[in-house]
Amino acid sequence: MRHLVDTEAGSVEGVPCRDRSVIVFRGIPYAAPPVGDLRWQPPQPPPRWEGVRRADRFGPMCPQPPAAAAATGVDVPMSEDCLNLNIWTGAPSRAEPRPVLVWIYGGGFREGTGAHPRYDGENLSRQGLVVVTFNYRLGAFGFLATTELSEESGHGSSGNYGVLDCVAALRWVRDNIARFGGDPGSVTVAGQSAGAGMVNFLAMSPLAKGLFHRAVAQSHARYARDPELRYLATSYRLPADAVEAGERYTRAHGARTVRELRSLHWRKLVDGNHPVDTAVETGGPAKPPLFRPVVDGWVIPAGYAETYGQGSQNDVDYLAGNNLDEGGAVPETMVDALRADRRPARPGAPPVQLTLARYTEAARHRFGTLAEEFLRLYPAATDDEAVAAGSRAARDNSRLSTHLWGTDWTRHTTRSLHTYFWTHRTQAPGGGPRQASHGSEIDYVFGNPRGTTATWTEQDHEVARTLSSYWTNFAATGDPNGQGLPHWPAFAPDAGSVMEIGARFRPVPVADPVRTDFWLRFFRAQQAW
Numbered sequence: 001m002r003h004l005v006d007t008e009a010g011s012v013e014g015v016p017c018r019d020r021s022v023i024v025f026r027g028i029p030y031a032a033p034p035v036g037d038l039r040w041q042p043p044q045p046p047p048r049w050e051g052v053r054r055a056d057r058f059g060p061m062c063p064q065p066p067a068a069a070a071a072t073g074v075d076v077p078m079s080e081d082c083l084n085l086n087i088w089t090g091a092p093s094r095a096e097p098r099p100v101l102v103w104i105y106g107g108g109f110r111e112g113t114g115a116h117p118r119y120d121g122e123n124l125s126r127q128g129l130v131v132v133t134f135n136y137r138l139g140a141f142g143f144l145a146t147t148e149l150s151e152e153s154g155h156g157s158s159g160n161y162g163v164l165d166c167v168a169a170l171r172w173v174r175d176n177i178a179r180f181g182g183d184p185g186s187v188t189v190a191g192q193s194a195g196a197g198m199v200n201f202l203a204m205s206p207l208a209k210g211l212f213h214r215a216v217a218q219s220h221a222r223y224a225r226d227p228e229l230r231y232l233a234t235s236y237r238l239p240a241d242a243v244e245a246g247e248r249y250t251r252a253h254g255a256r257t258v259r260e261l262r263s264l265h266w267r268k269l270v271d272g273n274h275p276v277d278t279a280v281e282t283g284g285p286a287k288p289p290l291f292r293p294v295v296d297g298w299v300i301p302a303g304y305a306e307t308y309g310q311g312s313q314n315d316v317d318y319l320a321g322n323n324l325d326e327g328g329a330v331p332e333t334m335v336d337a338l339r340a341d342r343r344p345a346r347p348g349a350p351p352v353q354l355t356l357a358r359y360t361e362a363a364r365h366r367f368g369t370l371a372e373e374f375l376r377l378y379p380a381a382t383d384d385e386a387v388a389a390g391s392r393a394a395r396d397n398s399r400l401s402t403h404l405w406g407t408d409w410t411r412h413t414t415r416s417l418h419t420y421f422w423t424h425r426t427q428a429p430g431g432g433p434r435q436a437s438h439g440s441e442i443d444y445v446f447g448n449p450r451g452t453t454a455t456w457t458e459q460d461h462e463v464a465r466t467l468s469s470y471w472t473n474f475a476a477t478g479d480p481n482g483q484g485l486p487h488w489p490a491f492a493p494d495a496g497s498v499m500e501i502g503a504r505f506r507p508v509p510v511a512d513p514v515r516t517d518f519w520l521r522f523f524r525a526q527q528a529w
Contacts, residue, residue, distance in 0.1 A: 007176045010049040015056045017088070017122045024122070025087040025180070026115075027059035030134060030172040031165065033081035039141070039262050040149055040161060043083060043168040058115035059084030062138050065272045068111035076115050080141070080266045085134035085169055086114055088121030091181020099476040100182040102132045102173060102212070104166060106193030106233065106439065108348050109292045110139045110274075123447035127472045130182035132173060136165035136198075140269055143291035145242035146250060148258045159242045159294035163205065166198055167299075170211035188475040190216035192439055194348075196320070197233035201293050201300055203314050204307045214317040214478050216471065218445075219438060220327075221320035223404035224305035225523040227283040227366075228327070228397065231348055235288040236303065236529075241279060242294045276347045283366040289347035304408075305528035311412025317478030318409065319471075321420030321498070322398040324436035328352055329391035329398075331425065333433035335384065352390065359386035370522055377515055395421075396511040399498055400519050403510045407493040416478050417491040424463050424502025427455065436502060445471050463502060470501070 003014040003023045014025035031043035038044060060079035061069060069078055091098045103119050105112035114133030121131025136142060142162030149158035166189075174184045189212040191199045196217035202208040203215050222229035229235060237245075253269065255261040261269070275290040282288075295303050307313050325331055328350035330338065339354050353359035359380060364371040378393045380386040399421055406417050422441045425434035426449075443449040444464040449456060456464070470480035470488065480488050486505035489495070496516075497507040510516065 004052060005179050007179065009046045011052045012055040013052050014087075019122060019126055022088055022090045022122050022125045025055040025089075027057055027084045027086065028053070028055055029059070029083060030085045031083040031168045034083060034137065034141070034161070035080050036262065039080070040144055040158070040258065042161065042164045058086060058113075059135070061113035061115065062135050063141055063266050063270050064107075064111040064138050065270060067272070068107070072113055072116055074113055074115050074117070076113065082135045082137070083165060083168070084114075085132055085172065086121075087177075087180050088125040088131040089180045089182065090125045090128075091130060094178055094181060096181065097178060097183035097186075098128055098130050098181055099186040099188065100130045100132060100173060100177055100184070101471075101475045102134070102170065102187060102189045104136070104189065104191030104195035104198045105133070106191065106195040107138070108233070108289045108346070109143060109162065109194045109197075110289055110347075112138065112194070118442055118448050118450075119446060120448050121446070124445075124468060124472060127468060129472055129475055130177060130180060132169075132177070134169045136162045136169070138162065139271060139291050140249060141266070143242075143293065144246050144249065145237075145239065145294055146246040146258060147243055149246070150239075150243070152258070155296075155298040157239075157294075157296040157298040159237070159239075159246070160296055160299040163198065163201055163293050163299050164207075166202055167205070167207050167211065170202075170208060174211055185213070186476070187212040188214040188216060190218070190471075190475075192218035192442055193220075194233040196220055197235070197293070200234055201236070203316060203318070204301070204304075204312075205299055205314075206301065206312075207299055209314050212316060214475060215319070216474065217318070217320040218441060219322050220398070221402050221405045221409075223401040223523060224303070224308070224408065224528045225526040226397070226401040226404075227281075227526055228350070228401065229304075229529060230280050231282045231286045231288040232327075232350075233348060235280070235292055235348070236300065237277070237292060237294045239294060239296055241277075245277070245290055274344075274347050284351055284362055286345070286349065286351050287347060303529050308408040308411065313409070313413070315413045315415055317415045317474070318417045319420070319474050319480065320402060320406070320417075321422060321501075322402055323422040323438060323441065324395065324502075325425070326350070326438035327394045327398045329394035330387065331433060331435050332384075332388065334435060335387050337432070350394070353386060355383045356380055356386040359390055367522060370518070373518060377518055396515050397519065399510045400516060401523075403496075403498065404523065406491045410491065410493065418474070418480055418488055418499065419491050420488075420499045420501045421508065422502045423500055423504070426460060441467065441502070444468065466505060467501065
């Protein structure tokens with residue numbers, strides 16, 4: 001039996017998964033190759049093809065540092081012709097449309113691919129979703145801004161090509177997903193880390209209005225006055241800063257014009273290191289990646305504070321949260337390994353203060369006149385106590401920051417919001433210590449751990465069943481709750497609680513009252529982004 005679907009650009013043929021009730025279509029172009037004159041242009045519709053396109057292989061990943069591409073373990077080529085998507089569907093017919101989950105990968109806006117095995121959609125598709133993953137342009141290809149590019153755009157805008165790719169993928173889903181058994185009126189956009197950042201930006205973009213109905217941001221959604229958001233995946237640039245960085249990049253590559261840059265082979269434009277934006281004041285040494293989205297007045301009209309204050313964001317159901325061992329928080333079992341690690345910090349990576357002296361110094365730099373109060377609330381007298389205190393502070397910060405974000409988000413919206421704090425510690429690849437690390441919940445949402453589910457304990461399996469059910473229910477209805485699941489209360493600004501998921505499933509306090517008061521006073525003194 002052939003699995004043929006007619007898209008607007010031509011016919012595609014999918015192949016059965018291990019569970020033959022689920023069909024996967026890989027490597028479908030959702031936009032024209034962004035090459036030649038289309039490099040640093042908004043994505044254009046894909047060219048039509050004749051005959052049937054066999055969709056049995058993933059398309060190329062977008063240009064990124066070779067070491068990053070190798071680390072994915074994905075056996076696909078790298079090419080500038082990378083704007084393709086993948087669909088997993090178990091829908092028996094168009095007469096029974098299913099909710100759609102569109103997944104956006106993380107990677108600091110500089111690495112990643114929709115072909116990663118962690119994002120394989122077979123398991124979620126068996127639970128009733130149509131799952132879509134896709135590639136978007138990265139690094140300079142996705143986020144270069146210059147005066148010349150802004151002038152030729154017709155909108156006075158440049159630097160958001162990666163975001164525009166996400167919009168184009170959602171438009172393709174709107175126009176084509178019904179043919180794969182998906183419901184274009186029930187689309188959830190979800191992502192982790194930089195993927196969560198993309199979800200946040202799409203939620204603020206008028207260009208994405210109506211293209212999705214629910215949103216999932218897995219690490220992070222942060223309060224506009226939290227300095228942490230300036231280097232995490234929530235970070236953005238202002239046009240003048242983005243253009244200045246773009247002009248430096250152009251000169252560094254021996255070009256004077258965009259035309260000359262477009263004439264270079266794409267391999268010459270891939271930076272093998274980790275360029276950071278040193279101009280951003282974050283309250284500490286952590287800095288964001290140099291290339292990231294721009295508040296340009298068109299794709300992203302305004303920053304968080306202005307957008308939420310005006311209520312101009314897209315009114316969608318939202319689910320967002322953070323993890324126990326991220327944002328600078330680490331389990332005690334990791335401390336020795338971190339002290340032995342001499343690798344430089346990556347862009348967007350939160351600092352971990354491993355000695356008492358550095359912990360104290362960092363507190364005084366970050367909190368200024370509030371530093372002594374911070375050190376009383378999070379006391380330490382030894383190096384190990386400093387790591388533990390810093391981890392507790394990071395967890396309080398992340399939970400409270402997301403709670404304040406939720407308060408701002410819901411002020412002018414009508415749809416539901418659910419927030420979480422992921423706490424299940426799982427075995428790290430290679431036999432490392434168990435941790436609820438950055439991105440570790442992805443394996444439980446999709447059911448695709450490294451080393452297969454045979455490496456899981458029965459507790460891991462139970463956590464995965466609960467988590468994937470929450471995500472599936474949310475994608476279908478905007479409410480994660482369902483029969484047999486622990487109740488997940490909707491967000492309430494005055495509740496002061498967040499849903500713990502993982503080690504336990506229950507509402508827990510965001511922070512104790514004294515520490516909450518400290519963080520509120522600290523945040524009020526910060527510039528709103």
